Amino acid sequence: MxxxxxxxxxxxxxxxxxxxxxxxxxxxxxxxxxxxxxxxxxxxxxxxxxxxxxxxxxxxxxxxxxxxxxxxxxxxxxxxxxxxxxxxxxxxxxxxxxxxxxxxxxxxxxxxxxxxxxxxxxxxxxxxxxxxxxxxxxxxxxxxxxxxxxxxxxxxxxxxxxxxxxxxxxxxxxxxxxxxxxxxxxxxxxxxxxxxxxxxxxxxxxxxxGVAPALARTAAQLRDDTEALDTLAALVHERAKEAGELDTAVLATEPAALRRRVLRRWLLESGVRELTDAHLRSVDALVARWRGQGGVWLPGNLEARRCRGRLSLAGPEPEPTTRGE
Structure with missing residues (x-):
């Protein structure tokens, strides 16, 4: 041809x-x-x-x-x-x-x-x-x-x-x-x-x-795997999400690969941009390595917090106003 x-x-x-x-x-x-x-x-x-x-x-x-x-x-x-x-x-x-x-x-x-x-x-x-x-x-x-x-x-x-x-x-x-x-x-x-x-x-x-074709084949194989994991993560996301928050008990039972995909989807849908692997792993620690630590600050001046077994996302607290304003 x-x-x-x-x-x-x-x-x-x-x-x-x-x-x-x-x-x-x-x-x-x-x-x-x-x-x-x-x-x-x-x-x-x-x-x-x-x-x-x-x-x-x-x-x-x-x-x-x-x-x-x-x-x-x-x-x-x-x-x-x-x-x-x-x-x-x-x-x-x-x-x-x-x-x-x-x-x-x-x-x-x-x-x-x-x-x-x-x-x-x-x-x-x-x-x-x-x-x-x-x-x-x-x-x-x-x-x-x-x-x-x-x-x-x-x-x-x-x-x-x-x-x-x-x-x-x-x-x-x-x-x-x-x-x-x-x-x-x-x-x-x-x-x-x-x-x-x-x-x-x-x-x-x-x-x-044969390097370029081999790399392209690797990409195709990983794309299939990624799409399969994303499909499973979407189901977990539906079970864990309620009123914009995530139930950590649902997430904690899932493998790390699924859990982080759920968190990534939740954060992107919530308006977090320029999300890095370091951000994602820090938020994941609120589920997988919870020891009462504070929240995780994310791009857009947003904070992921854990409270009463739920993850939520919030902006900074408003500045207190002075008397007379």
Whole structure:
């Protein structure tokens, strides 16, 4: 099977397995992955009766970025995408340029969806999945991170997680298209670039090849395990939760893996953001290692407390007012 046929088949199999909306959006950067994805989506759309729209995000981080974005939109229109539009964003915020650009890009893609609903296809490949798993492993991020990116995570769809970057480049060559080469993808200041250009090639050499597919398989296996545990944790959560609080007696009988998943779900639903493993383990100690200790302060100036066998979440006590106010 040619590379172009492999990409088209992957996109067809993905789109025919999901509940398709009338229109599918494709995030397009102009690189080989997103261009090959956009062409495949348009190819499948013509045969299955839905519309396609390309969303090109101009981050404005490089000179001439507006021209690059306009050219990317023009290329995918020539390849059969019905509509292509450019969305300029302002990249600001914490976490460095990579994180800020990613945040701005995903926000723009969400906002571009009609009525906030729909499906946006992303050009993440098997190689991206392997890098994600390695990053999670190196950072000690736990099984949820090692499980990698989900193929279907509405509104995001990733049909190419079984396709390599080499295949998307070959597909573009078959189409007679010269994709844009983002200079940031060669800049060693970025962690992913060094992982891609230094770490993975070394692992391929030491382990005699096949590292990226092996990491992707590991992600798929861990994703299955994680989803199974999350399903069980949801049942425990329903038994333990009452009036926004959790019954520690219910939680105490559960294995740590389920207990912490219940706590994570409860905290996220209660509005805690930027939750770390350290936060989660500290709250878990209120159940598993209870010795009458005080509460646990969490992001958002919230405190998890245990009282009379129940966990609750509260903000800081209001400041007492002075007389006359």
């Amino acid at each position: 040619s590379a172009l046929a492999a990409v088209r088949t992957a996109v067809r199999d993905y789109l025919t397995a999901v509940d398709l909306p009338g229109e599918v959006c494709v995030a397009v950067s102009g690189g080989a992955d997103s261009v090959a994805l956009a062409e495949a989506a348009a190819y499948v759309a013509r045969r299955h009766g839905f519309h396609t729209r390309a969303l090109v995000v101009d981050h404005g981080l490089q000179e001439g970025s507006a021209d690059v974005a306009a050219e990317a939109a023009a290329v995918v229109r020539k390849l059969g995408v019905e509509r292509a539009e450019v969305h300029a964003v302002d990249v600001t915020g914490k976490g460095g340029p990579e994180a800020a650009a990613r945040t701005a890009r995903y926000r723009a893609l969400r906002e571009a969806l009609s009525g906030g609903e729909g499906l946006v296809l992303l050009g993440h490949t098997l190689d991206d999945q392997a890098e994600t798993v390695l990053l999670g492993l190196g950072r000690g991020s736990g099984p949820r991170s090692l499980a990698g990116m989900r193929p279907h995570d509405p509104p995001w769809g990733r049909p190419l997680l079984g396709i390599t970057r080499a295949q998307t480049r070959e597909a573009c060559a078959e189409l007679g298209v010269q994709p844009w080469q983002d200079p940031h993808n060669e800049d060693p200041r970025f962690t992913r670039v060094r992982l891609r250009s230094e770490v993975l090639p070394l692992l391929e050499e030491v382990l005699a090849g």
